[in-house]
Amino acid sequence: MNSDVQALPTVGRMTARALVVVLGATLLPAVAGTAAQAATIATGARSLESVNLAGRYLRHSDYLGRVDPITSGSGTVAKQDATFTVTPGLAGGAGCVSFQAADGRWLRHLDFRLRLDLNAGTTGSLADATFCVRDGSVAGSARLESANYPGRFVRHRDSELWLDPSTTNPGTFAADSSFWVRAPWAAGRRTPVLKGLxxxxxxxxxxxxxxxxxxxxxxxxxxxxxxxxxxxxxxxxxxxxxxxxxxxxxxxxxxxxxxxxxxxxxxxxxxxxxxxxxxxxxxxxxxxxxxxxxxxxxxxxxxxxxxxxxxxxxxxxxxxxxxxxxxxxxxxxxxxxxxxxxxxxxxxxxxxxxxxxxxxxxxxxxxxxxxxxxxxxxxxxxxxxxxxxxxxxxxxxxxxxxxxxxxxxxxxxxxxxxxxxxxxxxxxxxxxxxxxxxxxxxxxxxxxxxxxxxxxxxxxxxxxxxxxx
CATH class of the missing domain: 2.115.10.20 (Glycosyl hydrolase domain; family 43)
Known part of the structure; x- marks a missing residue:
């Protein structure tokens, strides 16, 4: 008879779209159509919806960052591409996070274009994949400021994701760079337990x-x-x-x-x-x-x-x-x-x-x-x-x-x-x-x-x- 043991806790394993997001000391349900509190994103599996392009989610396609429509009828791959495991920022920093895709690659900027890439373990690689969470354009939304290029934010431009300065198109920039934190469309990664090499x-x-x-x-x-x-x-x-x-x-x-x-x-x-x-x-x-x-x-x-x-x-x-x-x-x-x-x-x-x-x-x-x-x-x-x-x-x-x-x-x-x-x-x-x-x-x-x-x-x-x- 085998030992009676409990399973190791897992991250991002769920059977429904509902998810409890831990934000600071607050427990807040985050389900489709409900925004998370501003200026912080809890670790674990998350999806990010554009504030001004409702129904479009931050995702990767052929390793390049985009915002695209994702619905309950979308395919498994599309849902996985629109789900990231949020971790503490690889380069550190209070209130900073990093985003890992299902295949283990990390969302980073390279020549200011957002894409997926391997964690090379170098100072530059870690910094490029670290984003600090800021208040969004409307209450409950969040923006992502580059850790190594202060003043540049992740934003959508013709559905593509770029790292742009806030002086770009000032009339719409705040909304273009704001996202709702949603429950994940798919399960996030459970490993590695230490985020980095x-x-x-x-x-x-x-x-x-x-x-x-x-x-x-x-x-x-x-x-x-x-x-x-x-x-x-x-x-x-x-x-x-x-x-x-x-x-x-x-x-x-x-x-x-x-x-x-x-x-x-x-x-x-x-x-x-x-x-x-x-x-x-x-x-x-x-x-x-x-x-x-x-x-x-x-x-x-x-x-x-x-x-x-x-x-x-x-x-x-x-x-x-x-x-x-x-x-x-x-x-x-x-x-x-x-x-x-x-x-x-x-x-x-x-x-x-x-x-x-x-x-x-x-x-x-x-x-x-x-x-x-x-x-x-x-x-x-x-x-x-x-x-x-x-x-x-x-x-x-x-x-x-x-x-x-x-x-x-x-x-x-x-x-x-x-x-x-x-x-x-x-x-x-x-x-x-x-x-x-x-x-x-x-x-x-x-x-x-x-x-x-x-x-x-x-x-x-x-x-x-x-x-x-």
Whole structure:
């Protein structure tokens, strides 16, 4: 008999046109013919109707932005094209939002023409796809001002969408650039859970919230320097806590390649294990949201300490309070940490023989069984996936059990892996956070983070995780 678990909450899944839109602290029903409050657009699936061209909705056609008629009789594709998942602005900013289409592309301006494009992760790309919500021309409507070109607004011009200055056709401009926020014509995207390019997520439940610590992605050669933290109470709505550690100015022994962090808690402090220039360091903070400070002034595990790359740390703390550190690329290592969480006995390091092992060990315990899961193949390969083994102690021996997460080309999921696992605080409900290629055209340096539920069979083996697009 399988575990009795609840489904992961979803965004934009509905059976009727009615939708409750959360605007600030106000709950307001937004149905066809009813406008949302001005100057803010809640996250989630939304459709935007032109104020002065009733029945025409903001949409994309062949990746170009338009306003076109959409009705209940319109086809499925047209309804999807007129539905966007609203997210916090990719470039940040109070009151700013971004719009993601069903295929994963983002609405942005390029040479002031609105179109769909991939999230390249660059400063320019993020800014071009960020719009700040302003009051519309009539009460209850909203306008979208460019985040990086203040004074330019999204407007329709001969049904095409452009980013124009407010001095253009001043008699009609305000109405041409105003939209009603409507219930979505179709379901919005549920993933990725972090809006942007991120990878190697470590998920944990800390201080009453779920936290995710990822690699900041989108850089050639994985050359990013910043670590960020995100938190949530429901695994759907995430708070961005900003940069919690910047390797460049904050770590004396490294300057780049900030990868694959992990978090642990002990005696009132949080310990942040991170990769930098293929070493493993550790930083500490009194808050899971940081900021974190390099604790040693040197690597905890230096490059060359053992064969393979000294990367991809993970920490497991057993029921007796003993913590273990796992790491490695090419070879899998583990060691018991000293109580200070900052040192270990180098002579006690264990090497595991794991079939197909590449990187990204992660250990957890359930009903007395220890589970060690890890990534197989290269993160640049669409065949990157997760396998696992079970054991009777945190250091094995390990029995290989097979694959639990793999690609699904029918929904565009490629290269899912470098995962972590967390248990809900309310029962035997488990979730896996992992990255995959960005949809629709990502690769090994343009990846996105998502979270899916993990289920167990009656004998304790793990069912294959069903990836979401």
């Amino acid at each position: 991120y990878a190697d997520p470590h998920i944990a439940y800390l201080d009453g919230r779920y936290y995710v610590y990822p690699t900041t992605d989108g850089y050639n050669g994985w050359s990013g320097t910043r670590f960020k933290a995100f938190s949530s109470t429901d695994l759907v709505n995430w708070t961005d806590h900003g940069t919690i550690l910047d390797v460049g100015p904050s770590v004396s022994w490294a300057s780049s390649r900030a990868w694959a962090p992990a978090i642990a808690y002990r005696n009132g402090r949080y310990y942040f294990y991170f990769c930098a220039d293929t070493n493993i360091g550790v930083a500490t903070s009194t808050s899971p949201a940081g900021p974190f400070t390099d604790a040693l002034g040197r690597p905890l595990i230096a490059a060359g300490f053992r064969p393979g790359q000294m990367i991809d740390p993970a920490v497991f703390t057993d029921d007796d309070g003993t913590s273990y550190l796992y790491w490695g690329n090419g070879s899998a290592y583990a060691v018991r940490l000293n109580p200070d969480m900052l040192s270990f006995d180098a002579t006690a390091v264990r090497t595991f023989s794991l079939p197909n092992f590449r990187e990204g060990e992660f250990v957890f315990k359930r009903n007395g069984t220890y589970y060690l899961s890890y990534s197989v193949d290269d993160t640049r390969s669409e065949n990157y996936h997760v396998e696992y083994a079970t054991g009777t102690s945190p250091l094995g021996p390990w029995t290989h059990r097979g694959t639990i997460l793999a690609k699904n080309l029918s929904i565009g999921v490629k290269g899912p892996g470098h995962h972590s696992i967390v248990r809900s605080p309310t029962g035997d409900t488990w979730y896996m956070a992992y990255h995959r290629f960005a949809i629709p055209a990502g690769n090994g340096t343009n990846r996105e983070v998502t979270v899916d539920q993990m289920r167990f069979n009656a004998d304790g083996t793990i069912q294959p995780v069903v990836p979401t697009g």
